Amino acid sequence: MLIEESNVEIETSPVAEVEVLDQVTQPWQVMILNDPVNLMSFVTLILRRIFGYSEEKATDLMLKVHSEGSAIVWTGEREKAELYVQQLQTHQLYAVMEPID
Amino acid sequence: MELINNDDGTWTLSKVSELEHLMLSRLPESADSTGCEEAGNRLFPSPISPEADFDNEKKSSADSDWKEYIEPELRVEFRDSLKIVADDLGKAQMAKDEEVNCYEFNIPTAHADYWCSALNQARIVIHYRYNLPDEDGVLDMDPNPEKWMATLQSEIYGMLMEFLIKKVLWVA
Numbered sequence: 001m002l003i004e005e006s007n008v009e010i011e012t013s014p015v016a017e018v019e020v021l022d023q024v025t026q027p028w029q030v031m032i033l034n035d036p037v038n039l040m041s042f043v044t045l046i047l048r049r050i051f052g053y054s055e056e057k058a059t060d061l062m063l064k065v066h067s068e069g070s071a072i073v074w075t076g077e078r079e080k081a082e083l084y085v086q087q088l089q090t091h092q093l094y095a096v097m098e099p100i101d
Numbered sequence: 102m103e104l105i106n107n108d109d110g111t112w113t114l115s116k117v118s119e120l121e122h123l124m125l126s127r128l129p130e131s132a133d134s135t136g137c138e139e140a141g142n143r144l145f146p147s148p149i150s151p152e153a154d155f156d157n158e159k160k161s162s163a164d165s166d167w168k169e170y171i172e173p174e175l176r177v178e179f180r181d182s183l184k185i186v187a188d189d190l191g192k193a194q195m196a197k198d199e200e201v202n203c204y205e206f207n208i209p210t211a212h213a214d215y216w217c218s219a220l221n222q223a224r225i226v227i228h229y230r231y232n233l234p235d236e237d238g239v240l241d242m243d244p245n246p247e248k249w250m251a252t253l254q255s256e257i258y259g260m261l262m263e264f265l266i267k268k269v270l271w272v273a
Binding site for chain 2: 089
């Protein structure tokens, strides 16, 4: 594929274009992994604060982390996912993210 | 140990026994993960899930960016919390509770988050440094006195965190 711009012809690969588009549009999920130290009340408090979740929803997610080993707490674009992971890690929660296929 | 609302934007942690005061005075040094790789990895983990379907090159790049840009910010936040807590602890005063020596000191409401951060950092480092059991509330008489003291220290920190969460932060 050729792109004409100011008399300069740039050749781009369709594969590269798809990859870039995927990186922009691909949703990511933020997860909290269980750890043996964090207090349940602390995890619930931080989920309420960062995501604005109700006490009931935050408690449900905390219990899912505790019983199943992890819980997806948010899904969306990568940049925002990174921000949430940073905020959660600032409170020493074991937060990670991954792209959704 | 009692947490009392002064209704002036501060709380007083009173009836702090000499043992509890000793444990609290160890808080800043206990939160230092130096020499304990597991604790360091837990406090500053990769942002990418270990289960992620992400090729090694992309994961390595994400980890490297995280280490360069985010980890230093986390370190500053953690260090600032410890410094504020150390300052509050330095103002502890001797008191008496039914003729028994104890301590008391003020915690400004605005410092409650720093306290939780410092207590949590220390609990994480202690857990990995002394390889404590994963179960909650286990205070078995471990034959290793250092490990038993570490468990007690972690329990005291957890109890104070619960006070702060329930009484100060939950309602804020």
